[in-house]
Amino acid sequence: MSDTSSNNGTAAAKMNRRHAKANSVFEKKLVVTATWKAFVNLDPRAMVKNPVMFVTEAGAFLTTLVTLSDAFSGKGNLSYNIWVTLILWLTVLFSNFAEALAEARGKAQADSLKNVRKKTMARKIQDGKEVLVSSEELRENDLVAVSAGENIPGDGEVVKGAAMIDESAITGESAPVLREAGSDQAGVVGGTRVLSDRVVIRITASSGNSFLDRMIALVEGAVRQKTPNELALTVTLSGLTLAFLLVTGSLWPVGRYFSIDIPLPTLVALLVCLIPTTIGALLSAIGLAGMNRALSANVLAKSGKAVELAGDIDTLLLDKTGTITMGNRQATCYRPLSGVSLERLAAIAMQASAGDITPEGKSIVALGEKTLGITAPSDITDSIVPFTAQSRLSGVDRQDGITLRKGAPDAIRNFITLKNGVVPQELRHHVDEIASSGMTPIVVAEGNEVLGVVGLSDILKPGISDRFVRLRAMGLRIVMVTGDNPLTAAAIAKDAGVDDFIAEARPEDKLAYIRREQQKGRLVAMMGDGTNDAPALAQADIGVAMNSGTQAAKEAGNMVDLDSDPTKLVEVIEIGKQLLMTRGALTTFSIANDISKYFAIIPAMFVLALPGLDILNIMRLHTPSSAILSALVFNAVIIPALIPIAIKGVKYRPLGADAILRNNLLVYGVGGILMPFAGIKLIDMLLSATGLF
């Protein structure tokens, strides 16, 4: 179990950084890049991936041909034809621009991370000697030595030594972190700086092949694949496009029945207005923006699919420590067994914790110092037995051969039994009492004698239960994972308001729990860092590995959190949900727009042959030409107008499905019907003011 605690002071700074990233949708430099890319992507081979816009481009192309041939033969309304052609091309360009802008933003973000890993010299250990090589020449499994003040040349794992490392370049956190060989916090990232000591690092990804590199490639579109829902939506939009092709295609022969020759540019204008160009143009931008939002939250997703899937998560496995509680449990009380003095228990507990550098261990020492009025000796002569996830106890072996241990009740019970000791009946009573008040009981033993229990209090993070109420309204099941005994776990679970908990959790318990949930059809998300967590991370539908974690954990998960912040899961799920909501909302909006366009175009198309139809021109648009152009202009400009929504995502509130649907239907459905009436009328007024139409 990890003890990563987030530093509240820098959290605010990080939020600012994220806001700064989110606010500048139309940053000048990005706009220039995106504009250029928009023209380059007019290549039909690139357009064909987006059926809606491909049809638009084909329409623009056809209209161009007709305009040219009419210009030479002197037929048709030249200025009208030219305007329709221009707006059609503009529509395609806007679409390309939206995608290119989202891509450029992702790239800019990735670049800021990439800049960190500039070429450096690395001291590679070869045959026991250090050789200076360029960081680009490093391959997997190379060993490099890094000393204080030097930059780490590539992603890797500390295999020897321990060091304080400044990761602010990646995470924005100014506080240095400890990375230690053999622990669950052994992972280091290229470009970060060693502040103290000297470590040997085994490189885990050759240059150009790290998570970051893969992530950047994903954002840059080279290896980007459509996610399952994006694919289904593309199919749906293509179907609708076909339907509208049919509608407009049938109008020409029907026009013949009424002896009306509908000009091709007008037909294409109607078609492009009807097909869902708004969502078609913004679809890939929405997907990219989802990845970018994850990146802004310092989460590297290995695929767009993972971000999308996050919205579907039903069950959330959260580590208690650092997520639900503050993470530094404090020793607050003693419960000596009968016949044992409080002083003896306090003294032995203090000695057993002498080598324990966790906050819990330190708090036991501190409580001992306070109770006994002494200061703990600073030099430790006893040999330290560290805590492991399997033994779940720690302590010291004293030089006189006596073993001092402290740990979970059942771990101590096993230990005492192994040493042929007897566990007194009354221990259970003390343990239960402490546990059921939400404290963690730590049993202390000297040799094979149990002395008593130290109670560690756990403090819930402020606001965590409110957050859980909201998460549960969204349909999420929250499961607390803790090493605590069931009674403590139950008490904390109740206080925090989680649905279930796994107490005395070993990594294999997590795995089993995830499998059980998945058998019920649920999708499970979890976060982990240790090598032990790797199987569970791989089994979970969303496995977020902490960047501080081991390489195995990072390989197993489908996301890596650069901040190693255990509350990040919640954010990831929100990003996934927002991504899907944005797609649904803009699709609804796009289709809802069509009603007003019919009212603009259909009367305009047929009013000459069937004058009675003028009554349907409810917007009182100026002339047939201005009516058609207004609808077409609206259809085009709505694309850039909605880019901010596509990139930032629709407003997200953690509510139940019904409430969210009602809100979105009102805003994007009803709003989508009404808004274009005003928009088209306004554009028509502007157009007629020019006197051209």
Place this chain on the structure above:
Amino acid sequence: MELFCGLLVLAIPALLSRPLGRYMADVLDNGTVSGKVVGLIGGDITRQPQNWKEYAWSMMLVNILMFAIVTVILSFQQGLPLNPDGKTALEPSLIFNTVSSFVTNTNLQHYSGEVFMSCFTQLFGLMWLQFVSAATGIACLAALARGLSGKTMMGNFYHDLSTATFFILLPLSLLLACILMAGGVPMTFDGAAVVKTLEGATQTIARGPVAAMVAIKQLGTNGGGYFGPNSAHPFENPSAITNIAECMAIIIIPMASVWMFGFMTGRKKDAAIIFSVMMLLLVVKVFLAMNLEHAPSAAFAGLPVTSSPNIEGKELRFGPGTGAIWAAITTATSNGSVNCMHDSLNPLTGLIPLAGMWLNVIFGGVGVGLINMFIFIIVGVFICGMMVGRTPEYFAKKVETREMKLALLALLVHPLLILGGTALFAATPLGASTVLNSGSHGFSEILYEFTSAAANNGSGFEGLGDNTVPWNIATAIVMLLGRYVPIILPLAIAGSLAEKKTVPETSGTLRTDTILFGSVILGSVVFIGALLFLPLAVLGPVADHLSSAMH
């Protein structure tokens, strides 16, 4: 009085439909007696569970067989018994059209029964198809319901078909036929009666086993009458009482189908929501039609006659309003029987039947109405499902690319047949030379014919010389495609969903049994319908109305 009639013919079937739906679900899923009887007749073939492909294949096999048998009957009716008036074989394209029409539960009639058909043909050809084609619809809905409840084995088509025929349609038809006979509808094997009129002239009056055929024509959303004028003919529909009974018979099984779906899937609340959406649309349709038909005919404008509701093309024994009610109901369901001339409805009233057939989900055909609705629901679920922040789900199954592909295909067939057919026939002499009226009204006549064929409705706007080889062949093809594609694709979707993992429903899941979701269904039906058909509606009935208003 008319308002009361309108309420009555909607309210009584609505009340009766729920128990009937429960009975239908029960007899199809666990009818012990019916199961034994069907098993005894059909043997093992009716007991084998079928997946969606086997089910669809059996359905097609039986339908092809039905097609073949009746083609033979129509081609050789002169040599068959029960032919008192010595009817002869029909023209081949008319046979093709008529058989397609009855196999597909459409009953678009390009012939007049009393002129062309023998008693044998009417009873054992056409009426038999009226039973089994309706039963086909019920069976396929049962399969869809089973698939959506998560079963990959969706029942047995042979079992469902026979059960629906013998234990649902036959008893109800018997009951209705008796009521009709009591109301004066003839039921005889005698040939036409030759009588002397009061003026001394000789008149030949066609008759035959009418009551039996009218009963299933109404109950099975068939619509093909014994006589050319259908339920406007006094022998098919003699009085106001029979008129009300027949009107209610049109809608009762389509209504019960919705409840049947609810009982079979165990999602009664979902069914209630779907039912309410359909009911709302139907009520709007009926009252709009009644209101619009209260305006006097445009032909009377400026003439020195008393202003009255439009009575052109109406049977005076029913009055003007009942024609509008019937027209609305018969095109909401895919029945297509008529008791007045739709061509003579006021232009905007004419839009009401068209709109019903364009949507084709306002209760719709027996069984198939809800199957059509399922497609709209899937599309609605897909778009709105995303809006709640999850990948879309329906009945605890994820809706993904494969389902959307099939759903969009199913959704496209209907407009393709209507728009494509209308465009082809309107732009060429094939259709343009067969219309009786020019301009928008003539256009409406072509539009109506293709709409009616694609929706498997079968009512005619008339005013169209439709017994031509091109019309016969074109509408036959439209009927066949309009029938089987929208049945098979939804079955495929249900089969694909049934194979998927069940997703647990949470408060984050889009609920499909709420009023909110009802408005989603309503929205997607009205919206998609409007977007697909608005231009044609404007060019046909709306322009017709506007131009006649301007004259």
